Each structure stands twice: as structure tokens, then as C-alpha cells.
Amino acid sequence: MPQSRPRIIPEATVARLAVYLRVLAGLADGGRSHVSSGELASAAGVNPAGLRKDLSYLGPCGVRGVGYSVSGLRDRLTDALGGERSRPCVLIGIGRLGSALADYAGFASRGFEFVGLLDTDPATVGHRVGGLQVRPVQELEAVVAETHATIGVITTPAEVAQSVCDRLVSVGVRSILNFAPVALTVPAGVDVRKVDLSVELQVLAFLDQQRDGTPPLLAPLRPAQGVAR
Amino acid sequence: MPQSRPRIIPEATVARLAVYLRVLAGLADGGRSHVSSGELASAAGVNPAGLRKDLSYLGPCGVRGVGYSVSGLRDRLTDALGGERSRPCVLIGIGRLGSALADYAGFASRGFEFVGLLDTDPATVGHRVGGLQVRPVQELEAVVAETHATIGVITTPAEVAQSVCDRLVSVGVRSILNFAPVALTVPAGVDVRKVDLSVELQVLAFLDQQRDGTPPLLAPLRPAQGVAR
DNA sequence: GCGACTTTGTTCAGGCGTTCACAAGCGGTT
DNA sequence: AACCGCTTGTGAACGCCTGAACAAAGTCGC
Structure with a gap:
């Protein structure tokens, strides 16, 4: 069989x-x-x-x-994970985080290559980051078309993330990695993965508080303590 | 009740x-x-x-x-998530990613404040990043002690992440956010959360490939095809 | 003051992921 | 050639989380 x-x-x-x-x-x-x-x-x-x-x-x-x-x-x-072929990615939002990702060695060694960096800020456009020149975000569609990028990475502020996402989807990008702290809405057939850094810290803070605070809650030494109200 | x-x-x-x-x-x-x-x-x-x-x-x-x-x-x-009190954090490994995190506004606005930045590289030590001066990693224990930091963020290369982690734990840090691509071993009572950026991309690549490749796999047109061997 | 609508809070079933435990299979040894 | 130990692969139980349906409760309108 x-x-x-x-x-x-x-x-x-x-x-x-x-x-x-x-x-x-x-x-x-x-x-x-x-x-x-x-x-x-x-x-x-x-x-x-x-x-x-x-x-x-x-x-x-x-x-x-x-x-x-x-x-x-x-x-x-x-x-199984997609072969060794290089996967072209575009990155939108070249702030601190975007710049860090743009020349993060861990990506290139696994076959992920940034082929387009985009930003709105005129002060950023034109700069070289990780061997690539930052282009104005207006050219997003053109960049995707000419590089055949299949993955989009969004590191913009939250306010513009959805519109950037929509534009990516409209030109055929079906895999999106989102660092902006918003829930993106996409049509079926498009995959979004979200990385939310402050949520990670907040979970740690909760666990920390729980470690110190729940012993009294789980094993209340004095039930009639000042838990007013 | x-x-x-x-x-x-x-x-x-x-x-x-x-x-x-x-x-x-x-x-x-x-x-x-x-x-x-x-x-x-x-x-x-x-x-x-x-x-x-x-x-x-x-x-x-x-x-x-x-x-x-x-x-x-x-x-x-x-x-529920730990109140509004400021949570002091130390960050070890001031590379591109570390620098980006150090002055990421999203942290400060949620009560997470970096009170110590540490690195091994003499070229990095002494620089100001996000309003804080980078100190040599040898002072890790001293920094934690004087700032009462409760959260450690590791953005070092993978090779040294475990030793940095051990040192953090040894001085009482019980919440660790790890960006290094290794599984950290910690004693019970210490919480580690891991963020692995290249894994995220790799999952996207897999889903992308699956979208194109599995239709033939899920609905095999010819069961007796050339699946030699 | 009463009824109906809206929205929460809860309960229930379903699916998914994880863990444990055992049988099958292969290499090395006698 | 047969046995023994080691490691994989898989089947089943357990627990967690998610998604949907229902009842309680409060407000607005008449």
C-alpha cells in the first residue's frame, strides 16, 4: 500500500x-x-x-x-520545509526593528533573502541597509512585481499596517509576517503570523506576579484577611 | 460566597x-x-x-x-496583568536586534523599562543606546543587584545565551525573554519565553509550499503513480 | 410598570496537541 | 544462525483550548 x-x-x-x-x-x-x-x-x-x-x-x-x-x-x-530555494522577502517599515531584521544573518542562512526594503520617511528612503537601498513605499507594487517576492514582513506603525497588508495581498503576496501590534484582516488563502513583542513581556510579568501573588490565593493562610470587598 | x-x-x-x-x-x-x-x-x-x-x-x-x-x-x-508599576529589565547583547529593542517605544508605554544594557564587544560598550550607556557584560550581576531588575532579555549569539541565562538566574532573575535560537535550560520556578524569528519565516514558507504542493498530495489523482521504492 | 431586545456569562461538545507505554525492527555479539 | 539490547514508530488515553448554543440579566421603549 x-x-x-x-x-x-x-x-x-x-x-x-x-x-x-x-x-x-x-x-x-x-x-x-x-x-x-x-x-x-x-x-x-x-x-x-x-x-x-x-x-x-x-x-x-x-x-x-x-x-x-x-x-x-x-x-x-x-x-519538507520548502527546499533550499531562496525565498525573496520584502520588508516594509525600516525603523529600528526593520533595520535590525534587514541584516539579520539568521534569515539569509536559512534561505530567506530580503529583496526589497520600503519606507515612507523621506529621511530613510535612499539609505543603504544590509546591502539594499531603501525605496519609497509607493513603489511597493512595483518591487513585488519585479522581484517576485512571496513573503512580506511588516514592521510599520500599527496605523498603516492594514493598508500595507492589503497592498501586499493585492499584488499576490500570500505569506505575511506582522510585527505591528494590530490584528490584520486578510482574505482566505493568505497566511499571517504575528509576533508581538510587548505581549511576550506582559505574559512574563503576569507569570512573575502570579508566582509571588498566587501562593496566598491558592493556599490562603488567612481566609478572613483584609481582602476588602 | x-x-x-x-x-x-x-x-x-x-x-x-x-x-x-x-x-x-x-x-x-x-x-x-x-x-x-x-x-x-x-x-x-x-x-x-x-x-x-x-x-x-x-x-x-x-x-x-x-x-x-x-x-x-x-x-x-x-x-490582572501585573499592575502599572514599572518593570525594570536588563538586556544582554546589544547588536542590531538588541539596539532596536532597547528603544522600542512599545515597551516603555506598557511599563517595561530597560535599566541595564550589557555587551561583550568593547566597541559597543560605552555607547549610548536609547538613553542608556552600554556596560560590559562582566557587570551583569552588579547591574541586576543595583537596579533590582526582574526581567532579562537575551539577544546574544546562541553560543553564549545559556551562560548568560545561568548568570541571570543566579542573581534572582526569574523571567527571561530569549531571542537566541537555542533552548535554554532553567531550574523550576524560572519562566522563559522564546521568540524565534527564523522559525516564523520557515513556517510561512512551509504553508506557502503546502498551498501549492498539497492539492496533489491531499487528493492523489493517481494512486499507482511513480512513487518508486 | 411591563415587555421585549440586547448583550453578557456559562455550559457543553468537539478537535487538537501532548504524553505515556508498548510492539516492531535493526545491529552487534556469541 | 540465533539471541539480546537498543531505538524507532505508533496506538491510545489524558488534558487543554476553541467554538457554538443557551440561560440570566439589565436596559430601553411604551
Whole structure:
């Protein structure tokens, strides 16, 4: 029964596959030829059984009693995640964060290349950032058309993020990474991932407060304490 | 029955509460006094029923038939997420990303203040970034002690992230936001949140490929195709 | 003052993701 | 050639979160 891969891969698994791939790259550099699921899982910070389940979505790719071939697994993961072909990206909003992303080495090494940087501020337009010249945002459609960019990264202020998003979608960009603190509305068939930095900090603050504050709540020493009202 | 709040709030809910809080701030600036769950949910990009469930963890805070008081709900959310008190943070690794975070306005407006910037590079140490002078990473323990920082943000290269993390934990920091592409190991009682930018892009790339590639996979036209082997 | 409409708060079912535990399979050894 | 230990792959249970339907409750209009 040669059913190739009828299963669908959960998005949470996909995210972890990317992590495994990075760990494998490190192991390959270290000259390792084989890894066990336990070692790989510990390096990636996940449960070994979960890791095996994640990998099983790609079909059997290990050898029982031995483990996984580092190079073999790396190739298979690379393939599953979209191959090695370079993915052209456009970045809109060249502020501090945008500039940092524009020449973040971690992207280029994984096949993501910025082919267009756009901003509204005349003081920013024309500057070189990460080997690329910033162009006025009016040229967004032209840049996407001439570079065939497939991914758009939005690091604009929140107020203009939706309009930038709409323009990206209108010229065929179907993958958007949004750093602006707003919920973008997109038609079906377009994927948006949101990274919200202050939310991350706020969750940490909550957990911190909970650590200090919930012991009294979970195990109230004095029920009749001054919890007025 | 004056049971205060026996329930525990799921982490996913906490993250959304932070989003609601930001939306409410915008509504308050716009002069709105009341909102319905539907409107708030649409602005936050979530389901109305889910929003009401999220808010119900804080106890009843709306008025049936009317909606939620913007200022009242904002105060209650602010309180639930840790109050308005300023949270001192230290940032280790003042590269491009670190610099961008150091003077990201979105943090300060939510009560997160960087009180220490640290780096190893002598060329970076001493520079002013976001109104603060970068200090050598050797002084990490001293900086945490004198500023009483409770949150550590790591934007170093992956290789040194774990050692920086260990040092933060050793001086009492129990909340860590990690941008380095490694899984940090911490003792129980310490919370780590990880932001992995290239994973986000890789997930987008996968979804993009899946959109184009899976139709043949999900609905195989020819089961007996050349799936040799 | 009463009724009807609106909106919240809650309860219920469904799906998804994670975890544990076991059987299958391969290499090395005797 | 057969056995033993090790590791993968998978099946099932558990728990969490999400999405929808219903009841309570308050307000506005008459």
C-alpha cells in the first residue's frame, strides 16, 4: 500500500521541525553522523516521544536501534520545509526593528533573502541597509512585481499596517509576517503570523506576579484577611 | 460566597488579555466609553465567545445588555496583568536586534523599562543606546543587584545565551525573554519565553509550499503513480 | 410598570496537541 | 544462525483550548 503521505502536518509540528533542523545543522558542523531522538529532543527542548511523532509525519526516517542519520534527516527536513530555494522577502517599515531584521544573518542562512526594503520617511528612503537601498513605499507594487517576492514582513506603525497588508495581498503576496501590534484582516488563502513583542513581556510579568501573588490565593493562610470587598 | 478568584488563568488567555488591553487603550484614546464583546473581539482578531470566556476568568466585568466599560475593563486588565508599576529589565547583547529593542517605544508605554544594557564587544560598550550607556557584560550581576531588575532579555549569539541565562538566574532573575535560537535550560520556578524569528519565516514558507504542493498530495489523482521504492 | 431586545456569562461538545507505554525492527555479539 | 539490547514508530488515553448554543440579566421603549 504505497500511500505517500496522506496526513496533514500540524502547524505546531512545523514550527518544531524548523527547530530540529537548526539543531541538526549544529550537529553536522560538529561532525556527528548519528543522533538519537533523546539527544535531539533534549537539544531542542522538547519531549523525545513528541519529537518522534513530529518526525513520523514525514514518514519513517530513522533506523531502529541506531537513531537518525544527521545528514539524512537534515535533508528530509529541509525538503519538507520548502527546499533550499531562496525565498525573496520584502520588508516594509525600516525603523529600528526593520533595520535590525534587514541584516539579520539568521534569515539569509536559512534561505530567506530580503529583496526589497520600503519606507515612507523621506529621511530613510535612499539609505543603504544590509546591502539594499531603501525605496519609497509607493513603489511597493512595483518591487513585488519585479522581484517576485512571496513573503512580506511588516514592521510599520500599527496605523498603516492594514493598508500595507492589503497592498501586499493585492499584488499576490500570500505569506505575511506582522510585527505591528494590530490584528490584520486578510482574505482566505493568505497566511499571517504575528509576533508581538510587548505581549511576550506582559505574559512574563503576569507569570512573575502570579508566582509571588498566587501562593496566598491558592493556599490562603488567612481566609478572613483584609481582602476588602 | 466571596471566593475571590479560585481559577487559574491559561497562558494562552493571558497573552490575549494583553492584546485586549492594547485595543482598549486605543478605544479610550478615541473617547469611547463602552464596547461590546463583538466589537472588541473583531478588533483583537478573536472569536467573541472566546473573548467573553477570557474575560470571565477575571470575574464578571461587563454589564448585560450594554457591554463593557472601556476604562473599567482597562483598569481590571491592567491589574490582572501585573499592575502599572514599572518593570525594570536588563538586556544582554546589544547588536542590531538588541539596539532596536532597547528603544522600542512599545515597551516603555506598557511599563517595561530597560535599566541595564550589557555587551561583550568593547566597541559597543560605552555607547549610548536609547538613553542608556552600554556596560560590559562582566557587570551583569552588579547591574541586576543595583537596579533590582526582574526581567532579562537575551539577544546574544546562541553560543553564549545559556551562560548568560545561568548568570541571570543566579542573581534572582526569574523571567527571561530569549531571542537566541537555542533552548535554554532553567531550574523550576524560572519562566522563559522564546521568540524565534527564523522559525516564523520557515513556517510561512512551509504553508506557502503546502498551498501549492498539497492539492496533489491531499487528493492523489493517481494512486499507482511513480512513487518508486 | 411591563415587555421585549440586547448583550453578557456559562455550559457543553468537539478537535487538537501532548504524553505515556508498548510492539516492531535493526545491529552487534556469541 | 540465533539471541539480546537498543531505538524507532505508533496506538491510545489524558488534558487543554476553541467554538457554538443557551440561560440570566439589565436596559430601553411604551
